[in-house]
Amino acid sequence: MALLDSLVDQGLRAEPATxxxxxxxxxxxxxxxxxxVAAAARVRHRHFGRRVKLNYLVNLKSGRCPEDCGYCSQRLGADTGVLSYTWLKPDQAADAASAGIAAGATRVCLVASGRGPTDRDIDRVADTIGAIRAQHPDVEVCACLGLLRQGQAERLHTAGADAYNHNLNTAESRYGDICTTHGFTDRVQTVDQARNAGLSPCSGLIAGMGESDDELVDVAFALRALDPDSVPVNFLIPFDGTPLAGRWDLTPQRCLRILAMVRFVFPDVEVRIAGGREIHLRSLQPLALHIANSMFLGDYLTSEGQAGRADLDMIADAGYVVEGAGEPTLPAHRRDLVRLRRRGAGTPIAPNA
Incomplete structure (x- = not known):
């Protein structure tokens, strides 16, 4: 196909699809x-070789969210039966992070339910980052705490966070159909605040919520305008008790096409297979590794993922290798910011770290 030839040529030069x-x-x-898939794989291999970056979620606070996001099992008024609890203590979170790091994760994602953190919550997360750094000084730490207020991103950066995740989820034109308690612009502003504070921006989408092809493309290019370093692609898990319960619009083939589209829009950017991959990609999961260069290991926030051992076996069987601890994973300009921040905190940096 001439289309694929053009996309490969562009992608090898790190030029995005139109x-x-x-x-x-x-x-x-x-x-x-x-x-x-083969065309997307050529682009993926040019920029990331055969490496797969592993990310590990630590759910710091679960349930009791005042927002009404239609896809979320923790949403306002949801009767989903998910476990609800208040903040984990720093040592508990560090122990949970250690399990993922021991299995090969090079990034720990600290997630908390809610509209956004209070200043006291930022203190809690800072203490947790410190506890993780004490055991694993080289691991990347990404925070995902909701909408940020003025100055909070800077405080997270000072505390040692490397990145901040806040997904756009869907196209601006249909955001009001998915959530009414905050808007698309609120999410864009939070990603901008994170980047401006020196945090590596991480932002992605959720597919399978009834969106059209045009709306998927719209959100992909809205993300492109934010210049993220990492783009998670989630596939809707239609939890019972949410407005999107029973919505099974995706096929494994559709999921692969969505991943390929995102890869061509972000040829040299980390594309991460995120929530819902097991139930929607099913036996075609290994093919997704030829497109995406990053994935979550093990469980998600409120749903079980594939067993960690099975994830590692899948990576090896597909001919890929887990990206090792200490290897550069953030883009160079972001790594420079992290080095400066750590030097300022008095943490020794090894040569070429």
Whole structure:
């Protein structure tokens, strides 16, 4: 296909797809699927080789969220039966992080439910980052705490966070159909605040919420405008007790086309397979590794993932290797910011770290 030849040529030069090309990828048929995967794989291999970056979630605070995001099992008024608890203590969170790091994770994602953190919450997260750093000084730490207020991103940066995750989730044109307690612009502003504070921006999407191809492309290019260093691609888990319960719009083939579209829009950016991969990609999960260069290890926030051992076996069986601790994973300009921050905190930095 001439389309794939053009996308590979562009991707090898780190040039993104156009919106028209992105829509064309989503419109390809199942007969062309392996060609689409192979083309995306060429781009992925040029920029990331055969490495797979492992990320590990630590749920610091679960449930009791005042927001009404339609996809979320922790949403306001949801009767989903998920476990609710208040903040983990720093040593508890550090112990949980250690389990993922021992299995090969090079980034720990600290997540808390809620609209956004209070200043006291930022103190709690800072203490948790300190506890993790005391045991694992080289691991990347990403915070995901909701909408940030003025000055909070800077405080997280000072505390030792490397990155901040806040997903756009869906296109601006349909955001009001998914959530009414905050808006699309609120999310964009939080990602901007994180970047401006020196944190590596991480922002992605959720597929399978009834969006059209045009809306998937719209959110991909809204993300592109934010210039994230990492783009998680989630596939809706339609929890009972949420407005999107029973929504099973995705097929494994559709998921692979969505991942390929995101790869072509972000040829040299970390693309992460995130929530819902097991139930939607199913037996085609290994093919996704030829497109995405990053994934979560083990469980998610309120749902079980594939067993960690099975994840590691899948990576090896597909011919890939886990990105090792100490290898550079953040883009160079972000690593420089992290070095400066750690030097300022008095933490010794090894040569070429």
């Amino acid at each position: 919106p028209a090309q992105a829509r064309a990828i989503l419109a390809t048929g199942d007969d062309d699927l392996l060609d689409v």
